[in-house]
Amino acid sequence: xxxxxxxxEGIADGSVTLAFRRWKRCAVRPxxxxxxxxxxxxIDSVAEVAEDAVTPExxxxxxxxSLEELRKELARYPDGALYRIGLRLAGPDPRTALxxxxxxxxxxxxxxxxxxxxxDKAGRRGPWTANLLRLIQELPAxxxxxxxERLGRDTAALxxxxxxxxxxxxxxxxxxxxxxxxxxxxxVSTLPPDPPVS
Numbered sequence: 345x346x347x348x349x350x351x352x353e354g355i356a357d358g359s360v361t362l363a364f365r366r367w368k369r370c371a372v373r374p375x376x377x378x379x380x381x382x383x384x385x386x387i388d389s390v391a392e393v394a395e396d397a398v399t400p401e402x403x404x405x406x407x408x409x410s411l412e413e414l415r416k417e418l419a420r421y422p423d424g425a426l427y428r429i430g431l432r433l434a435g436p437d438p439r440t441a442l443x444x445x446x447x448x449x450x451x452x453x454x455x456x457x458x459x460x461x462x463x464d465k466a467g468r469r470g471p472w473t474a475n476l477l478r479l480i481q482e483l484p485a486x487x488x489x490x491x492x493e494r495l496g497r498d499t500a501a502l503x504x505x506x507x508x509x510x511x512x513x514x515x516x517x518x519x520x521x522x523x524x525x526x527x528x529x530x531x532v533s534t535l536p537p538d539p540p541v542s
Contacts, residue, residue, distance in 0.1 A: 345365065347385075364414060369424075443514070445530075473509065477532050
């Protein structure tokens, strides 16, 4: 589930406690946790509802100014059932604290390098993590399509790879593109240099 910034702010301050989504198949269940820009959001309840059962109070709790505004948003997804989703902020995103750690001891740095090596080894195209980290360091706030072109990659695949690095607290998403987090910068400084071009 994606949330607009205004809704995320409402989730953070407690004024937004509902969401409405139209899906062919329900995409969340009670107890699910989602990492968002506001922190970790927990799904408390999920129920299929008729559109005419949505109350003005529901609309307010979902962060919309009016039922018409909600209907306009839902009209973008005309197929599927309407779901009323109860949610709450469950706490901060643990990746936030992780990526702010710009000083790594030798053990922690070695642990991250081992994880990067494991990711590289599991892929079919050979090592890629160091190249992508260095490119993001060199070109912060660069659109993903430009980074993908520089690496001869598909944009969607590059975005998936950046998300894997983000899970380790090494990158941060910006309005456009990415940057290394303080933790990412510290890790890159411990990586072996690129081999010389022959």
